Amino acid sequence: MRLSRSLVPTLKETPAEAQIASHRLMLRAGLVRQTSAGIYAWLPAGYRVLQNIAQIVREEQDASGAQEVLMPTLQSADLWRQSGRYDGYGAEMLRIKDRHDREMLYGPTNEEMITDLFRQSAKSYRQLPQNLYHIQWKFRDEVRPRFGVMRGREFLMKDAYSFDLDQAGAVIAYRKMMLAYMRTFRRLGVQAIPMAADTGPIGGDLSHEFIILAPTGESQVYYDAAFETIDTSPSAFSFNSEADLERFAALMTTPYAATDEKHDEAAWAKVANKREGRGIEVGHIFYFGTKYSEPMGLKVAGPDGSLVVPHMGSYGIGVSRLVGALIEANHDDAGIIWADAVAPWKATILNLKMGDATCDGMCEDIYAKLKGNALYDDRDERGGVKFNDADLMGHPWQIIVGPRGAAKGMVELKRRATGERVELSVEDALSRIG
Ligand code: ATP
Numbered sequence: 001m002r003l004s005r006s007l008v009p010t011l012k013e014t015p016a017e018a019q020i021a022s023h024r025l026m027l028r029a030g031l032v033r034q035t036s037a038g039i040y041a042w043l044p045a046g047y048r049v050l051q052n053i054a055q056i057v058r059e060e061q062d063a064s065g066a067q068e069v070l071m072p073t074l075q076s077a078d079l080w081r082q083s084g085r086y087d088g089y090g091a092e093m094l095r096i097k098d099r100h101d102r103e104m105l106y107g108p109t110n111e112e113m114i115t116d117l118f119r120q121s122a123k124s125y126r127q128l129p130q131n132l133y134h135i136q137w138k139f140r141d142e143v144r145p146r147f148g149v150m151r152g153r154e155f156l157m158k159d160a161y162s163f164d165l166d167q168a169g170a171v172i173a174y175r176k177m178m179l180a181y182m183r184t185f186r187r188l189g190v191q192a193i194p195m196a197a198d199t200g201p202i203g204g205d206l207s208h209e210f211i212i213l214a215p216t217g218e219s220q221v222y223y224d225a226a227f228e229t230i231d232t233s234p235s236a237f238s239f240n241s242e243a244d245l246e247r248f249a250a251l252m253t254t255p256y257a258a259t260d261e262k263h264d265e266a267a268w269a270k271v272a273n274k275r276e277g278r279g280i281e282v283g284h285i286f287y288f289g290t291k292y293s294e295p296m297g298l299k300v301a302g303p304d305g306s307l308v309v310p311h312m313g314s315y316g317i318g319v320s321r322l323v324g325a326l327i328e329a330n331h332d333d334a335g336i337i338w339a340d341a342v343a344p345w346k347a348t349i350l351n352l353k354m355g356d357a358t359c360d361g362m363c364e365d366i367y368a369k370l371k372g373n374a375l376y377d378d379r380d381e382r383g384g385v386k387f388n389d390a391d392l393m394g395h396p397w398q399i400i401v402g403p404r405g406a407a408k409g410m411v412e413l414k415r416r417a418t419g420e421r422v423e424l425s426v427e428d429a430l431s432r433i434g
């Protein structure tokens with residue numbers, strides 16, 4: 001993209017309404033704009049990041065064997081009456097009436113809808129297990145939307161729902177998701193720790209929140225540094241081996257990890273390498289047995305012919321919250337530091353002398369070679385403005401083209417994360433970027 005013709009409205013001033021770094025930087029770097037309280041429009045650079053995150057989430061869900069679907073945002077109140085949740089859900093639910101006075105709602109989550117879809121076609125235990133997910137907008141009328149996209153009212157979530165014949169099957173589904181989540185967050189460039197969460201009336205220990213450390217997190221968290229060295233790669237664990245999944249689950253639940261609500265000082269005192277700080281919840285996985293399948297009448301024929309009520313779990317990732325959370329985890333005074341995997345563009349090209357034939361020619365050549373992976377700063381602006389905006393926007397690589405270097409066929413290549421700058425030929429610079 002050429003910056004001179006793009007809607008990337010960077011701001012020099014710090015917006016007064018933003019209390020935390022990620023919110024300030026998302027506004028300043030022109031990623032989003034608020035359209036009403038807790039509701040955001042995603043501008044080109046921000047939308048590219050959102051899509052990159054969604055794609056990594058999708059690839060890891062697919063690798064685990066889950067199937068992607070797309071359910072609507074609008075749901076009928078009747079479905080929620082069947083599960084018994086409609087009246088109890090409270091003010092977070094946005095309730096709407098259509099022109100025929102039918103009660104609708106903007107989905108805050110999709111357990112009811114997926115259970116309904118599944119019961120229409122699942123007849124036999126032979127169709128189990130299955131896991132279905134979608135990446136779709138949710139609406140929750142949060143009392144206090146804040147911190148930009150981190151606690152919005154409309155937000156993008158990946159939510160998956162597993163169906164198994166019995167609890168033992170559901171445990172396997174749960175472990176698969178836990179493994180998929182660890183791989184997802186690793187690819188996004190952050191360390192996420194699974195922490196035991198409340199299971200409510202279901203009981204047991206099959207509910208975990210995935211927390212990443214950042215100074216502005218909403219809860220205090222404690223964990224053993226042992227988590228940081230666990231290898232979760234496909235060479236260490238396979239989704240197809242129950243023994244692998246069991247070994248993985250044991251590794252993930254043995255070292256100490258707790259949010260402040262569940263913190264145990266005595267157990268904490270025994271941890272050798274402590275990590276402590278504020279944490280942001282980026283995902284939540286939950287086994288809930290027959291909580292929805294039972295009241296909604298989902299039954300399949302079991303192996304002996306009698307009807308069985310499938311066991312379910314649900315698995316969420318806050319896709320839009322992650323954009324803010326990744327910035328909280330990776331930024332400095334100058335701006336955002338994107339991991340290569342999620343950056344809106346791999347590189348930016350800074351033309352320090354627009355109108356100079358050599359600089360222009362070199363920039364055009366690099367821009368063409370990077371095939372859509374670069375943002376070309378072709379604005380008629382001073383170098384200082386371009387440097388500041390490039391640091392603010394957090395492109396992993398900056399290719400700096402000035403008249404002196406260009407005359408010798410050289411550019412400067414800057415790595416945003418380290419600040420390292422080297423002079424290279426165009427060819428060498430491009431091969432470094434990869
Ligand atoms: P929280 O305690 O932060 O309100 P939750 O327990 O209500 O989260 P879930 O229902 O488990 O969240 O939703 C799954 C994921 O969706 C969460 O882990 C979080 O990353 C994300 N999420 C939840 N609420 C919001 C919101 N208001 N804005 C952005 N993301 C959200």
Ligand code: MG
Pocket residue numbers: none
């Ligand atoms: Mg909530």
